[in-house]
Amino acid sequence: MILHRSLSPFLLAASLVTLGLTLPNTASAQATGDDLPQITITDPNRNLLKLGIPNASGDAALATEASGIARRNFVLVGLFQVLNPVSFPPALQAEGLGFSSALWSQVGAQAVIKLEVVGGDQKTLKGRLYQTGRGDKATFAKDYRGGDLRMLVHVFTNDIIKELTGETGVFGSRIVFARPKRELMSVGMDGEHPAVHTNMRSDCLLPAYSPTGDRIAFTSYLSRTPDLWVVPSRGGRASRVSKREGMNTGAVFTPDGGSIILTMSFAGNAELYRIDAKTGAIQKRLTNNPGIDSSPAVSPDGSQLAFVSNRQGTPQVFVMPIGGGDAKRITFRGNYNQTPRWNPRKDKQQIAFTGRDEKGTFDVFVADLQKNEILRMTQNRKSNFDPAWSPDGRLLVYASSRGGLFVINPETLNEEHVWKGNARSPFWGPAPSLGQ
């Protein structure tokens, strides 16, 4: 009897406990996302990021100029499809620095750049980045002040590239190049602000920036022989560094800037040497064989040297230790490969070069030493040659028989014409320091 009396409350309590454990479980099964029905979407579209850049607001003339520079910059880096502003409805143009992700999604934008310019001696550029997947708030906002509007937009562009890729852009860097029978010249990477660096009144060939960009080494026929000269990049007198008999060509600076590696033929055959960058004194002979060795290019860590040699019959690209030694051939396809240039990125073992295909056309290729493959950059666009990497290793510049210089993004193969005059042997200078 006592047992019966105490049993019923126990049964009730046990039932309630069991009920209590069961109900929350039922509810939580619907609360967690893993238990929802799922749809798996695969095989995405792989296009450039669709970027909207509406007309800037503020001072009308400056705003138009700033919008134009920004659109050109973002097209040039080859990562963005800049949407045609004509397709933007008035509501989007009238937003100012504000933003509606729903409206911009309707015109297909994945990201939007907004600019506002305030004029005066010291201009102010207000730059904003919006991403349609992150709501209506700016994901990057910064104001810039300075006298040169183009430079302000360049700095903003570099910041946006860093925001979207994790690595800053290199707008503000310069490209030096030769012009047949004319003086050396350089332009900004957007093709603007041209500058002439020499006054030799003779052929100036194969220019190369020093690692800090303060000097340019080149070959000149001023004395009717191909001698090596160095000129300050910001103006000043050129000095002859090597005038040895025969050729003194294809110079590149070592990463410390203290030495130059070049081809010289005073000993009878064209070989690679390392010389002092100021005095021209020979520090070391790097090659010694019956073939012609030329076009040296130093690896980003300074430990290896790529060069061209015909020691196995046809001009091919070889790699050897920076101090000389056993050379390893890296190009086995095509019978005429030349002008190698190392990608400055240490995480990418890539060498760009000029190759001739079976139709006799020169085109730009990239040899990936990690993947052991060769990638073609240009095709069916006349001849393209003499590639050089941007300082961040994201872009290549090259000369073309179409006239002038072109920049290509090796990942997207997006190509842009940056200089329309005559040009040969471009060399891309170091990244700028455009602090704000």
Place this chain on the structure above:
Amino acid sequence: MPEEKVVFRHASRSLSGGIVATVALHGGLVFLMYWSSRVEASPEPQVRELITTELVKLGKPRDKFWLPKISRPQRSRPVDAIKVADDPNAAPTPKDAPKPEDAEISDKLRSALSRARTLQDVDLEDDEEGQLTGSELGTASEARAGDEYATKVNLAIRANWNVPVGLIPDDQLAALTATVRIRIESDGSIKDAGMHKGSGNNTFDDSCMQAITATAQVPPPPAEVKAMWAKGVGIVFKK
């Protein structure tokens, strides 16, 4: 003795009340467990894998000695089929001349031939069984409503999903997966979109959210699956 009877009566009353309450609670428990098992057993939308093939062109292989070419995928064009009747050079189709009935063929043989033709027609009808909205490559004769609707949602969002080339290399993309949780209203509008499980790559996650924002609206869910889809759905994005 009378006291004992009172005690027994009280005890039996409380025992029977307890048993009734316990039975009622356990009955409720059983009902709850049955109900929850019904909810969990709801049909889940399934996504079919798409399989594509490419045919190798007929021609002479290129010598591997030469430098590589840029190969771009060519869009397939529908082949213009030439009907014999439309071909001006084609010979006219011969028409069978009517033949006189053979008196030697027995009625039984004629009946057997007629039966064979009927069976052949039945076979052809079986081969073509499917749905008017189905695919030529489909294998199922019919689809459940949930499957069909999941496919519509999949196609609508995928059309707006762009993983920017150049910002995410192919080798990185292969390892990225993100799940976005959305809710689909009865009119098909997408609400309450939020990243449920990020991939760790902001650009990839942004592309997934951008796909949802750009889609905004999908076909309205059919009545039989509306309740399930209204609770929410996980959209898994991966290469």
